[in-house]
Ligand SMILES: CC(C)(COP(=O)(O)OP(=O)(O)OC[C@H]1O[C@@H](n2cnc3c(N)ncnc32)[C@H](O)[C@@H]1OP(=O)(O)O)[C@@H](O)C(=O)NCCC(=O)NCCSC(=O)C[C@@](O)(CC(=O)O)C(=O)O
């Protein structure tokens with residue numbers, strides 16, 4: 001599983017940000033050719049992003065490029081960017097599975113032989129995209145995640161954005177459920193007030209509670225807080241270890257159900273504990289081979 005707790009946007013027309021992106025420890029970096037770049041700067045940004053992919057060391061961060069929508073500059077973006085070996089493309093304003101099919105076809109036609117296949121992440125930010133989320137998630141084997149964009153979504157709805165996010169609750173739930181049904185990740189919308197730490201933490205906790213596996217990120221100062229929310233706590237890890245021990249003991253005694261602190265422990269609880277320990281091992285929070 002690829003970690004995508006944070007996916008940091010870097011405007012594709014900002015050489016300083018593109019140069020420094022690797023030092024912040026984001027799980028993924030999104031070199032943006034879409035909304036962060038004005039129409040008259042698209043050509044220059046495409047060249048800059050291609051150059052950055054070839055020359056900048058982004059350390060362990062996944063390299064993702066947000067291309068433009070199919071009805072604008074997607075073809076030019078794919079032709080210029082795919083040969084520079086990004087790990088994935090973030091495809092904005094995806095409305096139907098055919099959009100993904102078309103991008104996948106263009107990517108396949110551009111990839112060089114022997115090149116690692118470029119993954120796709122579908123950004124759902126329109127009412128129709130939300131309505132077709134599951135079909136989009138299953139549209140092509142390259143699709144590894146659904147991401148949610150609340151600003152464009154609420155603009156299309158004509159709904160007012162609030163800090164509490166009641167207006168995006170149902171769309172968030174659909175994105176999470178559709179991604180899980182298709183066996184891929186879901187990534188939440190960015191929190192746009194970079195000076196409101198408390199708000200960011202609360203919004204990320206809500207996203208995690210709903211089932212999201214990460215959050216789009218717009219500023220390096222947001223990374224640590226988002227990681228802290230998505231990382232398993234020491235309390236989670238201790239709980240998960242106790243669950244695994246309890247179920248192993250029950251199994252040794254011929255039972256599939258255990259009891260811990262008076263609560264039933266069965267398969268879904270064990271699966272949750274295993275996920276916590278898997279993530280903890282991936283993050284180096286517990287020793288390899290423990291349990
Ligand atoms: C928000 C702000 C202006 C704040 O500026 P500030 O100046 O206050 O930041 P400071 O913290 O003071 O910066 C301290 C130091 O960090 C450097 N630094 C800052 N940000 C950095 C970064 N991202 N990458 C690398 N470096 C960075 C900076 O250069 C400085 O370096 P230095 O001068 O050397 O000290 C700035 O972060 C920024 O531009 N973010 C990216 C915004 C963006 O990409 N938006 C489009 C994508 S979202 C989108 O499209 C979603 C959606 O699709 C979804 C939907 O639909 O909902 C939609 O449609 O909305």
Ligand SMILES: [Mg+2]
Nearest residue numbers: 035125149152
């Ligand atoms: Mg958008």
